[in-house]
Amino acid sequence: MxxxxxxxxxxxxxxxxxxxxxxxxTCMAFAVAVFNGQKQLAECPMLEGSVVEQYHGSVARHVPLDQDLNVTIERLKKGIAAIDLPSSARRLGATFADEKLTMKCLGRDFSVDAAGNITTGLHVHGWIVVPALNYVIDGAGTPLSGDWVSYRQLEAGQARYPLFAQMCEKPCQKLADADTDLFEDVLSLFGSPIDNCHSSDLSFVFYPLPRVPILIRYWKAEDGLESNLSFLFDSTTTENLNIESVYLLGTGLVIMFEKIALKHGLQLP
Ligand code: SF4
Known part of the structure; x- marks a missing residue:
């Protein structure tokens, strides 16, 4: 097998x-569902029986994402215990007081002590905690370049880009298409608007981590052209955060936007 x-x-x-x-x-959406154990390979009628048989039982036992993230958080807490927090704070331009490193995540304080205990004004979700702990442990503290690049242009981003587009940019575009005004209201809760950004209809920059900004740009559909939405990152991003955590930040943001928009009456097609 x-x-x-x-x-x-x-x-x-x-x-x-x-x-x-x-x-x-899409086939990508099916692949993600199989990976998460929500679908079986055999549900694709285009696959030959020999392939289904060869992989039978090998792809439906992956740990659910939340459980996986909790395991990762526990491992990262041990990593925090092994580093010198004051020196991380200096490297990252964060503060160190009361035995805690404190930085801003999406405008709210995020603090961690030497045992990995977290205090924050944000809801504690794995999609923000895992990147934040990775950032504290491994982030180089490289200053921002001001050059925006796509996920596929980041180091090791090319191979992962189809998944990022499927799980992050496309669902976000769907939200924006469904109700652009509500989408703008939701973005403004956590980000800052940028005027005249490549003639886009909406441009917001977010700081989920201090040196890992994310720029979301959206163009409405018009004159027979489809709408477009893209996520951009500072070109230094992967010096401060690994590519897996960048993916988590992007998808986590979109899940948060969707929850808020649905709570405020968004009707998805
Ligand atoms: S049935 Fe198979 S080929 Fe068709 S979309 Fe699903 S995974 Fe892709």
């Missing part, structure tokens, strides 16, 4: 026709 360790490996098995016969809109 062969094994798979990521949605991209599962995607490689599929014919990538996006025919929707499995009930998912």
């Amino acid at each position: 062969s094994r798979t360790s990521s949605p991209m490996e599962i995607l490689k098995l599929l014919d990538k026709s996006n025919c929707r016969k499995c009930g998912k809109p």
